[in-house]
Amino acid sequence: MVMSRRAILAQTTLAAASGLVWTAAPATAAGRPRVEDSLRAAIRRLHDSPHGPPAVVVAIGRGSRTSLYTAGVPRLGARRSPRADDRMRVASVAKAFSGATALSLVSSGRLSLDTTVGSTVRGLPRAWSAVTLRQLLGHTSGIPDFSGTTEFRDALVANLQDPPPPRQLLSYATDPDVLFRPGSHYAYSNSDNILVALMCETATGRRYEDVLRQRVLQPLGLGGTSLPRGPDLPEPALHGYDTTVAGPPEDVTTTVAAGWSWASGGVVSTPADLVRFIRGYVGGTLLDRKTRDAQFRFRPGGSEPPGPGTNAAGLALFRYDTRYGRVYGHTGNTLGYTQFTAATPDGRGGVAVSVTAQITPTTGPPLFGQLREVFELAVGVLLADG
Structure with missing residues (x-):
């Protein structure tokens, strides 16, 4: 069922009780059983809370083993538990994918971190022209966010399932100036x-989707990951829900076409693929040493929504200092979904937390606090397994 336009405006970020099913590898590392029990309890609390997500999925991978912890069902009315190969919308974790694509091109010499917007993408405001790839990847560009404008929201509501060409998304950033001197904030x-994605297209002469596939998806073996333009989500899937409505949660899985966020939020993946991706990305599989060193220079800045612990921003990557230790990754939220994925610095271990409702600090503060605790405990289990 399609949501009302008012509900889309209120909840889109670009801008019946079910059983609990647990599957996990045996706890063997010192300290892991206690943290693992806490993770199970936190997942249960989140799922059972008023307006809680219909499904909570935590995938933790180390070596060739992936442990899966789940609560709920992939679709209301389903009789099975969520699986590691269920497809879902990863929201702003897509920014890590576009970062991986661009940094791979930097490693091969097709782009430079000092390449400017003006030298690669024509026809944009003059004030944007000196912004570099480094500043785009680090969110220090000062370029206004197209998804926060009234013009974008009006266009979205009028054509939920018919997105414009990717370049046209930038036309909704109606302020031709930058918000601050690039690189300063x-x-x-x-x-x-x-x-970033448009620069990848110019550097290669190919569609971004094709560059993403060649540079990231194929090398890392991400067979369940894609970047669609339309609203469909192939089965098997984790359906996304609006849990704020009166009555049963409303299925919003196919309400908005992925092209409305494209490289900034349109990627479809699976819990298993997210773990594989973040391990390869953080571990440096796709990058040379010089590029990875540049990526791992951090400044104060948080992902949206905030990840666990204290957040700091690198290039298309965030550092999370938790009470259990340090990991690197990304978060995301969009209509029907909230995501967190992170890996150890060497890429030997990774975690993905996926919930089938949009939960943010502003739309549901108590619930988001519970979700953030799930993020933290999932990191605890990952690091205890090391």
Whole structure:
């Protein structure tokens, strides 16, 4: 069922009780059983809370083993538990994918971190022209966020399932100036990663989707991951829900076409693929040493929504200092979904937390606190397994 336009405006970020099913590898590392029990309890609390998500999925991978912890069902009315190969919308974790694509091109010499918007993407405001790829990836560009404008929201509501061409998304950033001197401040912006993808297209002469596939998806073996333009989500899937409505949660899985966020939020993946991706990305599989060193220079700045612990921003990557230790990754939220994925610095271990409702600090503060605790405990289990 399609949501009302009012509900879309209120909840889109670009801008019946079910049984509990647990599957996990045996706890063997010192400290893991206690943290693992806490993770199970936190997942249960989140799922059972008023307006809680219909499904909570935590995938933790180390070596060739992936442990899966789940609560709920992939679709209301289903009789099975969520699986590691269920497809879902990863929201702003897509920014890590566009970062991986661009940084791979930097490693091969097709782009430079000092390549400017003006030298690669024509016809944009003059004030944007000196912004570099480094500043786009680090969210220090100062370019206004197209998804926060009234013009974008009006266009979205009028054509939920018919997105414009990717370049046109930037036309909704109606302020032709930058918000601050590029490089001087941190400000999270969806416009940044649209421009990153357009720069990848110019550097290669190919569609971004094809570059993403060649540079990231195929090398890492991500067979369940894609970047569609339309609203469909192939089965098997984790359906996304609006849990704020009166009565049963409303299925919003196919309400909005992925092309409305494209490279900044449109990627479809699975819990298993997210773990594989973040391990390869953080571990440096796709990058040379010089590029990875540049990526791992951090400044104050948080992902949206905030990840666990204290957040700091690198290039298309965030550092999370938790009470259990340090990991690197990305978060995301969009209509029907909230995501967190992170890996150890060497890429030997990774975690993905996926819930089938949009939960943010502003739309549901108590619930988001519970979700953030699930993030933290999932990191605890990952690091205890090391």
